[in-house]
Amino acid sequence: MLRIILGASGAALAAGLAALNLSPVGQIYLPSATGIVAKQMCSLTWVSGLDPDQAREMYLDPLLGDAGSVIGYTMDEDNREVSASLLGMFWTQRAVWRDGLGCTLVHGGHGFNPNLTVPVAHDFMPMELDTAHRDTWFDREALDAAVLGAFDDASQDSRNTLGVAILHQGRLVAEHYAPGASRETRFHGWSMTKSVITTLAGTMVQDGLLDIRAQGDIPALAAVGDPQLADITIESLLRMTGGLAIAELNNGMDPNSQMLFTQWDMPHFAATRERLHAPGEHWQYMSGNTILASDTMQRRLGDTLPEQIAALRARIYEPLGIYSAIMEPGENGTFQGSSYMYATAQDWARLGQLYLDDGVVNGERLLPEDWYDIVAEPTPGSGGGYGMGFWLPTEATGLPEETIMMSGFQGQWGYVMPEQDLVVVRFGATIGVSSRSGRLAREVVEALRPPAPAEAPATATGGDEPL
Structure with a gap:
């Protein structure tokens, strides 16, 4: 029995x-x-x-x-x-x-090569704190208070802020790290990676290698064999108006979770989702859009993953002095361009600085002259809160109007403020509470004190005429 x-x-x-x-x-x-x-x-x-x-x-x-x-x-x-x-x-x-x-x-092999490596050729190049510039342009006490206030107060909550770095006019004026982290730590940007892919698109547009408004230009969609999908463009994908059912709810049961954690070919998964709207007709934030755009661009960077990584580094990272960045690929070698770039706080800030410098580095134009205007143009349907690969401030944020923002899951933020010539980045592991990163950005702006204009030298005069 x-x-x-x-x-x-x-x-x-x-x-x-x-x-x-x-x-x-x-x-x-x-x-x-x-x-x-x-x-x-x-x-x-x-x-x-x-x-x-x-x-x-x-x-x-x-x-x-x-x-x-x-x-x-x-x-x-x-x-x-x-x-x-x-x-x-x-x-x-x-x-x-x-x-x-x-x-x-690694879900099941699919040609995955565990022995493939593409080592970074150069160590991280840290910027040193420019105290003279800081003390000229900022209320030191207010700036310090803003930065330290971004970190945990155990009596209030656990925001788990791990790192903050601030550039003004391209100079490092503040940085601070929690125990266990440092300026050497590569922080996970999560969806800040989408802004990197948008920047890659800009470099390819500048070189005539990409037309973001061209139809029939997405290989993963073309492979599906549905001619109705040909009207989806790189721009519609980067603006989150691709119209496919790749909902991102971050609840572990949504298509985005399924794509990121169970699929060996993420672009194929995204391309085979149901079409719900014509491109440009409906805005909905979905990482699968960026995966399709990223895959399209990656294929034009070379024939092998090492070639593609080398081209990514040469196009964006190396001209900016970024040597810590790691763009992780999926099992089939496709960049996980929606979610998986890691870099130091300073190197994330360097990416933002490219936009403040109008896309020009050492006299070389990396981005088209109108690229800032393109990424900062509000996408219809987003309530004015999303441009192309960057978030935009609404009135409720209290941020300067021309600000563009990189943003990622668990409270990763990068604020690019052209009027103030500021880049503010914040990284952490925030769940269930506000990271209060917007307050950090506002307080840094408030701490900015432009130096008083120098007094004109005295002029010796005799009578009504200068000597």
Whole structure:
């Protein structure tokens, strides 16, 4: 009888697991949960350089909630791999680190080469604090208060701010880091990466390699074989008006979670989603749009992933003195251009500075003359809050009107303010509370004190005529 009971119980358990595995919970939610643990623990440890315990406590535990107690992971230090699973047995996901490429979720091989590396050729080049410039242009006490106020006050909340850096006229005037982080830390920008891809588009437009308004120009859509999709353009994708059903809800059950954490070919997944609207007809923020645009541009950078990474570095990073940046690819080698660039706070700020410098570096024009106007033009349907790859300030933000903003999940922000010649970046792991980054940007603006004009030299006169 006991054997019968045990056998029946085992059969019921197996049937229950099979049913669960075939449900949306088993197909999307649970692999997304183990996927984000494996991916983030790998990247935050070996790309960002954070302590694994700190990374788990700050970035993942608040995000996973109760589910975190049943999701464990193992770290292979020798091979730099992380495996995560439910109860140590189910829905296992594996992330693999490669030098210069960061970490990639590997679902089933698909030609993934764990031995491929594209090392960064130059160490991070830190800017030093320009105290003379700071003291000339800022109320020092107010600036310090703004920066320190961006970090945690244990009596109020845990915003988990990890790093802040501020440039004025291209000079570093302030930076501060929480324990466990430093100016060497590569911060995960999450969707700030979309602004990088938009910048890449600008460099390719400048060189005549890309027409952002051309139809029939998206290879992943062309591969679907539906002629109705030919009207989707790079611009409509970067403006989040592509019209495909790639909803981004950040709840672990949405198409975006499915794309990022369960798919080996993200552009194909995005391209095969249902068409809901004609391009330009409906604004909805969705990372799959940027994945399709990123894939299109990447294919024009070279024939191999090393060639494409080298071209990305040569087009954006190296001219700006950015040497910490890592753009992580997916399993099939496609840039995860919606979500996965890591760089130091200073290097993220350097990207913003390119826009303040009108797209010109050392006399060389990287971006078209009207590129700032293009990215800062409000996209219809966004309520004035989104341009092209950058967010825009609404009246409620209290930010200068011409500001453009890079923004990412968990409170990553980059403010580019041309009238004030300021770039303010803030990084952290904020869940469930406001990062109050907008307040930081406003307080930095308020701390700006342009120097008084120099007095004109005295003129000696005799009678009515100068001597």
